[in-house]
Amino acid sequence: MIAIEVLDEAAEEQLSDILIETVAGGGSVSFMHPLSRPDAEAFWSGSLAAAARGGRVVLGAWDGAALAGTVTVLLDCPPNQPHRGEIAKLMVRPSHRGRGIAAALMRRAEAEAAARGRTLLVLDTASEDGAAGLYEGLGYQFVGEIPDYALKPHGGLTGTRIYFRRIGAAG
Numbered sequence: 001m002i003a004i005e006v007l008d009e010a011a012e013e014q015l016s017d018i019l020i021e022t023v024a025g026g027g028s029v030s031f032m033h034p035l036s037r038p039d040a041e042a043f044w045s046g047s048l049a050a051a052a053r054g055g056r057v058v059l060g061a062w063d064g065a066a067l068a069g070t071v072t073v074l075l076d077c078p079p080n081q082p083h084r085g086e087i088a089k090l091m092v093r094p095s096h097r098g099r100g101i102a103a104a105l106m107r108r109a110e111a112e113a114a115a116r117g118r119t120l121l122v123l124d125t126a127s128e129d130g131a132a133g134l135y136e137g138l139g140y141q142f143v144g145e146i147p148d149y150a151l152k153p154h155g156g157l158t159g160t161r162i163y164f165r166r167i168g169a170a171g
């Protein structure tokens with residue numbers, strides 16, 4: 001039984017485990033392999049501090065005491081975009097993939113964003129080894145692709161695909 005909850009600093013160690021493991025596995029989540037534990041912990045420490053200030057929501061999918069996956073909703077948008085949020089760092093542990101956990105995390109992320117008055121979500125995903133099919137299955141609309149946008153964790157450039165979805169009252 002998977003339980004999705006809003007995370008705080010108590011989850012920092014397990015979030016770091018997932019980030020390191022995801023990067024090592026080739027997941028495009030802004031970091032290069034090998035990602036050191038201090039760098040992973042520094043990222044999550046900053047992210048969870050931003051969450052405590054209300055600038056984002058970090059969600060976790062718990063399988064008992066084990067963190068199986070996570071997603072972040074970025075809320076700290078410019079003053080002229082108070083209705084917008086951004087999806088980031090969607091990751092599910094390899095041992096827990098293919099069970100609908102990412103889809104459940106995304107639906108909860110949308111609910112958390114809508115509860116904060118957001119009506120538009122945007123995201124991007126790597127053209128190679130990304131999760132385009134997952135987002136399209138969840139109703140996200142493809143906007144376009146930027147070639148050679150970022151390095152893959154093990155090197156070599158990949159493009160990025162941009163998506164959006166209207167949610168809440170605008171959904």
Ligand SMILES: CC(C)(COP(=O)(O)OP(=O)(O)OC[C@H]1O[C@@H](n2cnc3c(N)ncnc32)[C@H](O)[C@@H]1OP(=O)(O)O)[C@@H](O)C(=O)NCCC(=O)NCCS
Pocket residue numbers: 022027028029089090091092093096097098099100101102103104124125126129130131132133134135137
């Ligand atoms: C992408 C990822 C989060 C998917 O997690 P998951 O829990 O296995 O996904 P789910 O089981 O919820 O899949 C939901 C649906 O999306 C599909 N899907 C999952 N991953 C997909 C992918 N990479 N590409 C295309 N479709 C995918 C599934 O087949 C499923 O479809 P269905 O509803 O028709 O059966 C996971 O593979 C992962 O952590 N990858 C590495 C990090 C990464 O790439 N994150 C995305 C950054 S933008």
